[in-house]
Amino acid sequence: MIQTQNVSTRRILTFPAVHPCEDIRPYTILNSLISLARHICSYRSKFFASNKRNASESFRQIGVILTFLEEIREWDSDLPGSVVLGFSELHVVFQKVRFLLEDCTRESARVWMLMNSDHVTNQFRFFSRAIATALDVLPIALIDVPVDVKDHVDLVMRQARKTRFDVEFNDKQVMEVVRAVLSGFERGFVPDKGGLRWVLDYLGIQNWSSCNKEAMFLDSEIELESSNDEKKELGMLSSLLGFVCYCRCVLFDVVEGEPNRQSTGNCRSEVLNGINSDDLRCPISLDIMVDPVTIASGHTYDRSSITKWFRAGNSTCPKTGEKLKNKEIVPNSALRGLIQLYCSQKGISFVDSCHRNRHVKKAVFAGSVASEKAMKMVADFLSVTLAVGTGIEQNKAAYEARILSKTSVCNRSCLVEAGVIPPLLNLLLSADSLSQENATAALLNLSKHSKGRATIVHEGGLEVLIGVLKKGVNSEARQYAAGTLFYLASVEEYRILIGNITETVPALTELIKNGTGRGKKNALVAIYGLLAHPGNHRSVVAAGTVPLLANLLKSSDTEDDLVTDSLAILATLAEKPDGTTAILRHGGLDSIMEILNSISSRTGKEYCVSLLLVLCRNGGRDVVALLSNSPSLMGSLYSLLSEGTSRAAKKAGALIRVLHEFYERRSSGMMAPLLSQERSVHVW
Incomplete structure (x- = not known):
């Protein structure tokens, strides 16, 4: 038979041909x-x-x-x-x-x-x-x-x-025009639209959608090239991406071919049904994988993690300890696509949240002078269009700002410097659902930039964003507004300002109650960010967040990542007596113990143990007595000593000591206070 191999992941202009078997007929x-x-x-x-x-x-x-x-x-x-x-x-x-x-x-x-x-x-x-x-x-x-x-x-x-x-002669002519445009970009010259249209017409790129496909392809090639040591093609790829993005933004008036959100969302939900986030994490780093690769043992790791493992002289599978026949790594494109889909569904930025060190240069720098200058021209064009364009033009410009700012720090920097944030904030007041959604999504991406955060706040964006959070014309705009508040809350000064606006926490709580899955996620992380300032603690409890989160924990339909986020908030709230009281009053203790036994997420288990430990400290003997009656608790705690993270193991050990001390005191008839910090909080 003829040998075959999976070539679906091959890079363009590579030719992985397979020789037929020697004994073939x-x-x-x-x-x-x-x-x-x-x-x-x-x-x-x-x-x-x-x-x-x-x-x-x-x-x-x-x-x-x-x-x-x-x-x-x-x-x-x-x-x-x-x-x-x-x-x-x-x-x-x-x-x-x-x-x-x-x-x-x-x-x-x-x-x-x-x-x-x-x-x-x-x-x-x-x-x-x-x-x-x-x-x-x-x-x-x-x-x-x-x-x-x-x-x-x-x-x-x-x-x-x-x-x-x-x-061919015609190909040479078109290539020369492209090179001339790139050279003009480097010198700051705005290209002639007629020449650009001639190039695109020659290549059969006749609409926004086909131009965007060119940009997406070049971006994926840049990502692959960034992982190579030589990076020979990175400069040209970056320059051409700048060329294509400029053409897409300047030459096309209509964004066509946008998929139906509802049908796409339903399809994605079916694909992701039953997916456990831990299955998408690297067994070495425990982070969601960016570039999953499979080794000879059949196990999958993030490329950066397994490469470091091999470079350290190891020749075994980190997960099983099995001696490997070779150190070859094979890209797992199917899993990578699933991770991208998962991150998109959950509101996680696949590139920015996961590409920690791998593509820093690609993210921060344009990759070439032509690309950087082209992006600055694009940003200036979009800024002017957002300020003085028609409604249709503004919506298109907001969408361009949204997709350009999604993955590149360089693009964000250019857009912020060009002054797109003030007109985007004005567009939040639009009654057009797409315009408001695109503007909010663009601001979410720009809020990841330090100067972008400052500009949003100084331009009075907090009140406008909270207005969208409360009464946005569609659910997407509301969830993007919540995500923007999360990034703004990363600055101490801003989280105080956000918390001082009385409508903020109730609006976030409402989104947790009635929002989409991504909306709930964004609202939860925004509240978690606000709790980094102790002054926001009281308003979060007063808004009825605890019973809402308790109900989320009790629901069998709640996804693991929402459970983990809810536990993180409750663990923070439990640090103060009123938070402990609210958690115990609404039956949180039983839910937490159930989740500890059932959840597969290591992070979720850690939050469960943290919560139980804090509730013991603030709730006193009554809480410990209830925990001691759980037949499965001790087994879960001991398993964390060997299988959990280092922090989870320490906390599990501390809780085990508390329970052992309780057993000893109860056996000896000595029921003195269990912990020096015990408070008199009634268990409901």
């Missing part, structure tokens, strides 16, 4: 060759944005060879074994040609393929020579087919060695 590989050649010829009907002539020559050569192969299958019933070598060489070349044609016709990679025309041309030339070599090895004289077919193959073989493959 002639007719098995012949049938595979015919199928492969037909697949290659099917690319004739596809659009080639560049390298059209080179592709046509390859189609001509392989078309003749396909006829030859089909004649062999029809005429020769007894192929000699000596044909296997030639067929095998031909099979490898055909695989590579197929990959090259796949890249040439890829809708999202047209700009990149154009600018790589020299390399692409060389590949077509190399594959043509390789086809000639494979045919030369093939014992054609021993194959029973008509003479005219053999003559055609012989002609192809001779031409394949001599055929010129050059970059």
